[in-house]
Amino acid sequence: MLQSPATRPSPPIETLYEAVKKNLDLAGGDVPLDRLMQLFRHLSDLHDTDVSSPLNMGYFCIDADAASVAAMDETNRRGANIGVTDQHPAAVAFEQYSIDLILAAFGIDPATGIGHFTACGTEANMTAMIVALTDRLSPGGPLQPDYDPALCLGDDGEPEPYDYWRHGSVPLRARPTVYVSPQTHASIEKNARNLIGLASIRKVPVTDDLRMDAAALDRAMATDRASGKYQPFLVVGSVGATPSGIIDPLAEVGEVCRKHKAWFHLDAPWGGIAAFSPDLKKRCLAGLEFADSLTFDPHKTLVPLGAGGAGMFLSRHRDSVARAFNVSGVDVAPHDYAYLSLQGSRVNSGLRVLTAILRPAELAARVAREAALGDQLRAMLRQAGWEIVNDTPLPVVCAIHPAMRSGAFSAEDAVDYLDLEGVLAKPEALRPNEPHALRLGLISRQTDAHSLSYVVERLGKFVAERS
Incomplete structure (x- = not known):
């Protein structure tokens, strides 16, 4: 199944600031509001993380739904x-x-x-x-x-x-x-x-x-x-x-x-x-x-x-x-x-x-579903040779591959690779004298089993290239 990417090319903020300043320069008088909104949408769509993507597995910030937007x-x-x-x-x-x-x-x-x-x-x-x-x-x-x-x-x-x-x-x-x-x-x-x-x-x-x-x-x-x-x-x-x-x-x-x-x-x-x-x-x-x-x-x-x-x-x-x-x-x-x-x-x-x-049954089902996806991701990573280095029932998975302990690659390398594949992940320093772990947090309401398979398959390809 096609997975919409969470990550997008991210130029330096200074570069984006100059683009904003140039296009919204007050030297020519009042700036039309439609220009402001069009520029915001254009730059945000090009460069900001899509929090609603099923591949958004960074830090927690939930995606929008119609009810909350209406409220x-x-x-x-x-x-x-x-x-x-x-x-x-x-x-x-x-x-x-x-x-x-x-x-x-x-x-x-x-x-x-x-x-x-x-x-x-x-x-x-x-x-x-x-x-x-x-x-x-x-x-x-x-x-x-x-x-x-x-x-x-x-x-x-x-x-x-x-x-x-x-x-x-x-x-x-x-x-x-x-x-x-x-x-x-x-x-x-x-x-x-x-x-x-x-x-x-x-x-x-x-x-x-x-x-x-x-x-x-x-x-x-x-x-x-x-x-x-x-x-x-x-x-x-x-x-x-x-x-x-x-x-x-x-x-x-x-x-x-x-x-x-x-x-x-x-x-x-x-x-x-x-x-x-x-x-x-x-x-x-x-x-x-x-x-x-x-x-x-x-x-x-x-x-x-x-x-x-x-x-x-x-x-x-x-x-x-x-x-x-x-x-x-x-x-x-x-x-x-x-x-x-x-x-x-x-x-x-x-x-x-x-x-x-006000929808407690629906909310409870969603929370349980995300926790189950976390358990599923842990099992899939273990099967792929990764070690899970955090212990929690919540849907955050921190993993270290044996090749990371031997210095073949780092969590930062894995995060950069996943970024190019549309996956937002984070490196985390959890213990002294241990390599940084790859952190995957499940928060988007769009994430499903297909999303997990996509991530694990990409990680498998990455490990094969680096080992």
Whole structure:
């Protein structure tokens, strides 16, 4: 069966910029809008990845469908800012219903939990760090941090009790510390860099299967606290790590978090889709009840990346989120997003997400189908002589061929070859002293068994040429 290519020739961005600048030069006066749109379509069709291609096996960003496109068109046409709830109450109602359904899918009671859409997963992870700091390092919080009273002065100039939301991290005598693994998304380090400093990040070793070592985490947190130099407050676990698709041992890590009174956040931007499949939920999300909050990105698995709402922050602790963000001085409702999140102005993302989650049977079948395709691809690659070097029930396959270990070719070579054959794949560094792996992620709704055969056949031809 003919497979439409995902990859296209990709000249330097600087070259494309010059083409855009030349064709849209304002020196000649107003630029006709049809010229703008024609140029965009022309250059995008020539050079941008086709995310809807069945051979799109790169990083996760789901292809569009008619329902989600119609919903995006409807909300964009109305231009509602649902941060101003009294102006757009109907749009807010749809937004809140979509959030409540997703909270419930992750086992969070909408009556006591809370959630909102974010611009991306990085914003959701930053939200988690802010909420964890405020919750753990506040009066009456579980950690009771040691601080310098001279740096906690009230408006009258007199010392007052330390509270993170008022005084920040400066008065703390021990550095607030976040625990991650080598598989954790880089957004955690980016957020720490801006909030509390990179020195607050501690990397926990992984086991042979690339999952966070819960025993090593326990030892690290105990040692850090005993030193008096570090204050453990946050652990970030992965559900579907971007490089490998691994899932950290949620229950084991969660127990360690409870022992050390640390906030447990799950980064589940695409792996969280398992919540919508009864079988995968059991296999991927055992121990979910230990999590205080999580990140989930609808644009990776539910609806295409559009105008806002690419990520989500979800939490069991509504009061903790309000303590972190509510500057109104009064209690607010869960739908008062401007006082319960980083964003002020906010697009209506709920309608387009509802187009996917209001069809739960169809969604569950799609998720199960993609997981089965992942298993099929693993089996086909093993039969072709490849070694599968990641262990996950999710449809991300990382493989190393024996010829790669002998230096005959690299993952980068294989990726370049597949690129010429229309397949988007990625090289991944998973373990020290091991060749980079070839990573194939199944996300396009168009991918099927014929697509897998196409990829494996091309890889077989490539290996034969290089061996």
